[in-house]
Amino acid sequence: MDQDLNSKINALSDDQLEALLNLILEMNEHKDEIVTIIGTQMEYLTQSLANINTVATILALPKPPVRRMIPSIVRRMIPEIADHYPRLMNFPAEMSNLRLKTCDMVSQLESEIKAIKDIEANIAKLLM
Amino acid sequence: MIHKDVVLVALDEYNYLGVGYLSAVLRKKGYRTAIIDPERGKVKILKYLRKADPFLVGFSVISYGHISDFTGLVGYLRNNNIQCHFTAGGHYSSLNPREILEQIPGIDSVVRFDGEESVCELADAISNARSYEGIRGMVFRRGNEIVFNETRPPVEDLDILPFPHRTILRRFYFDSTAATILAGRGCLNNCSFCNTRAYYREAGGPLKRIRRPREVVREIKSLYRSRKCRLYLFADDDFPIFPSGNKQWVMEFCDGLRSEGIDNKIFWKICCRADEVDENLFGMMRENGLYYVFLGIEDGTEDGLLRLNKQVTPSRILECINTLKKLEIGIDYGFLLFQPSTTFESLVSNLEFLKLLCGDGYMPVTFLKIIPFYKTRVESELKKEGRLIRGTSPDYHFLDQSMDDYYSFIQSVFGEWLKDPGGFVNLGGLLRNHCFVYLRRYGSDVTWSKINARAMEILKEGNLYILQMMTELQAIFRAGLDNEIGLGKLSRNIQMKHHYLVNRLTIYYDQLYYADLRQKLVLDANSQHVKAQLSKNLPTLFR
Numbered sequence: 174m175d176q177d178l179n180s181k182i183n184a185l186s187d188d189q190l191e192a193l194l195n196l197i198l199e200m201n202e203h204k205d206e207i208v209t210i211i212g213t214q215m216e217y218l219t220q221s222l223a224n225i226n227t228v229a230t231i232l233a234l235p236k237p238p239v240r241r242m243i244p245s246i247v248r249r250m251i252p253e254i255a256d257h258y259p260r261l262m263n264f265p266a267e268m269s270n271l272r273l274k275t276c277d278m279v280s281q282l283e284s285e286i287k288a289i290k291d292i293e294a295n296i297a298k299l300l301m
Numbered sequence: 302m303i304h305k306d307v308v309l310v311a312l313d314e315y316n317y318l319g320v321g322y323l324s325a326v327l328r329k330k331g332y333r334t335a336i337i338d339p340e341r342g343k344v345k346i347l348k349y350l351r352k353a354d355p356f357l358v359g360f361s362v363i364s365y366g367h368i369s370d371f372t373g374l375v376g377y378l379r380n381n382n383i384q385c386h387f388t389a390g391g392h393y394s395s396l397n398p399r400e401i402l403e404q405i406p407g408i409d410s411v412v413r414f415d416g417e418e419s420v421c422e423l424a425d426a427i428s429n430a431r432s433y434e435g436i437r438g439m440v441f442r443r444g445n446e447i448v449f450n451e452t453r454p455p456v457e458d459l460d461i462l463p464f465p466h467r468t469i470l471r472r473f474y475f476d477s478t479a480a481t482i483l484a485g486r487g488c489l490n491n492c493s494f495c496n497t498r499a500y501y502r503e504a505g506g507p508l509k510r511i512r513r514p515r516e517v518v519r520e521i522k523s524l525y526r527s528r529k530c531r532l533y534l535f536a537d538d539d540f541p542i543f544p545s546g547n548k549q550w551v552m553e554f555c556d557g558l559r560s561e562g563i564d565n566k567i568f569w570k571i572c573c574r575a576d577e578v579d580e581n582l583f584g585m586m587r588e589n590g591l592y593y594v595f596l597g598i599e600d601g602t603e604d605g606l607l608r609l610n611k612q613v614t615p616s617r618i619l620e621c622i623n624t625l626k627k628l629e630i631g632i633d634y635g636f637l638l639f640q641p642s643t644t645f646e647s648l649v650s651n652l653e654f655l656k657l658l659c660g661d662g663y664m665p666v667t668f669l670k671i672i673p674f675y676k677t678r679v680e681s682e683l684k685k686e687g688r689l690i691r692g693t694s695p696d697y698h699f700l701d702q703s704m705d706d707y708y709s710f711i712q713s714v715f716g717e718w719l720k721d722p723g724g725f726v727n728l729g730g731l732l733r734n735h736c737f738v739y740l741r742r743y744g745s746d747v748t749w750s751k752i753n754a755r756a757m758e759i760l761k762e763g764n765l766y767i768l769q770m771m772t773e774l775q776a777i778f779r780a781g782l783d784n785e786i787g788l789g790k791l792s793r794n795i796q797m798k799h800h801y802l803v804n805r806l807t808i809y810y811d812q813l814y815y816a817d818l819r820q821k822l823v824l825d826a827n828s829q830h831v832k833a834q835l836s837k838n839l840p841t842l843f844r
Contacts, residue, residue: 198816
């Protein structure tokens with residue numbers, strides 16, 4: 174166990190503990206948003222691209238338990254998706270909707286990750 | 302040296318409740334006892350028995366499926382020079398002692414049916430170097446012969462028995478413990494897939510015995526005081542709601558909880574029949590801690606319920622489900638979607654019925670294939686038709702080969718979804734169960750309402766998905782197109798959908814855990830506990 178973290182938690186007042194729990198609860202909601210975005214888009218992408226496995230592979234969800242994997246897995250995924258942009262952009266014109274959806278997904282994910290980072294910063298402040 | 306006189310080897314499926322009673326009566330007579338789980342492995346069990354050096358070891362062989370495990374364990378112990386008396390007991394051993402003695406050569410005897418008195422007499426006989434051949438309820442070897450003694454009538458008054466010896470209580474709701482408990486033994490019903498009636502009829506006793514409500518309350522109070530146990534899972538096949546045609550037992554039980562002041566401190570789950578659910582009565586039970594009900598629904602068609610001899614109609618089942626939902630009591634249920642007579646027509650009707658039950662996400666869609674247990678009507682019918690297969694577990698083929706193919710396919714693509722401990726059905730059921738414990742413990746608040754709504758939303762999505770997939774797949778298998786349509790990709794799509802749903806369920810399971818911690822901080826002012834939990838779990842959030 175991280176002794177430093179342990180002593181910091183022990184030093185918290187009841188009000189600070191409650192604030193910490195509220196931040197964790199809020200962070201979890203953003204995690205759910207991330208899973209939902211990926212899940213929903215993944216379904217669309219795999220349906221649209223029945224024969225193109227690459228996107229499905231990139232977007233394959235982590236195996237549970239998710240607690241330890243998000244947001245790190247998403248942080249890892251974003252550049253991978255970005256790396257894949259050129260290929261996506263080369264798709265035929267009738268797949269423009271897919272490009273839009275992918276870009277939209279990335280922007281939504283980035284916004285959720287920013288929210289989680291802000292919460293992490295607030296948690297770090299509490300535990301200073 | 303940790304010497305024990307008697308060691309009981311049993312699976313921890315029901316908190317060792319059955320062997321807990323045996324251990325308690327033996328202890329009352331002054332014997333030193335221990336209960337161990339065969340899951341610990343044969344090497345550890347051997348090591349333990351060498352240290353404990355008992356004169357009697359009892360093996361609880363509850364079902365046919367356990368025979369091979371116990372054969373291996375008993376053989377290993379005998380080969381390693383454990384020479385004391387080995388006896389077997391439990392449900393299957395009682396019904397078929399000859400098979401136990403024939404299949405497991407290292408077993409010396411079988412104690413049949415209620416074993417409390419017989420096992421004490423056996424321990425007395427062995428410890429005093431007397432013969433055990435006259436003990437009622439025993440089956441044993443004499444040379445190459447297997448001798449059946451007269452059956453011992455079951456214990457008439459269950460309240461003369463001491464409370465069961467309990468080892469470590471199982472963790473159930475986050476950091477809380479739960480205890481399994483019995484209000485009685487036996488069942489008056491005669492379902493075609495169950496052998497409980499055959500068991501008690503052969504035992505020669507009444508089909509059902511019930512404890513006095515005040516004694517059940519006394520046991521709960523004792524566990525609440527000594528072990529801080531708040532959750533009680535009644536293991537009765539059919540909780541005594543109308544044991545004498547009236548609700549007197551339940552009224553007295555709830556009065557007892559109230560008068561002891563524990564009605565608001567404990568929560569309990571029961572198993573019962575759908576036709577026993579009455580809104581006023583269950584409302585009163587809910588007020589006294591009832592939070593979850595397991596229903597043996599089994600089938601959603603008139604024909605199917607008749608064949609299973611359930612003595613209930615689909616409309617009555619739906620009425621019961623709606624009542625429980627209205628009362629915000631959690632529901633778990635058994636459903637035998639695959640039966641020896643299942644056809645694609647009956648399957649579709651049952652899938653539609655499951656949609657009526659679970660389409661709102663109140664509980665996960667779950668189902669099983671009937672196992673033809675020993676001495677059930679289902680088993681004897683299959684035997685008569687020449688369809689019974691005796692493998693590691695008794696089985697059968699369906700009437701139509703395409704149904705066998707369909708069943709195998711469903712098991713392979715939805716196996717993780719339906720059976721994995723962390724799969725959709727188990728995790729979804731656990732989350733709902735915990736939601737109802739939280740609701741009883743703290744009442745409804747904004748966080749709970751959100752978590753509960755999300756949990757139902759995720760379960761609804763998963764339930765509709767599996768029902769839709771199964772409906773579409775049955776059409777493919779029914780038409781014999783399963784080899785023509787490429788179903789290979791489906792497995793991966795189902796796996797992705799499953800991971801997505803389970804990830805979401807995991808997040809809300811975590812949410813409930815942190816919401817519970819917040820309640821412990823605010824309502825119970827238990828900041829030390831909260832700090833300890835956070836120290837343990839916080840680092841994992843940021844990895």
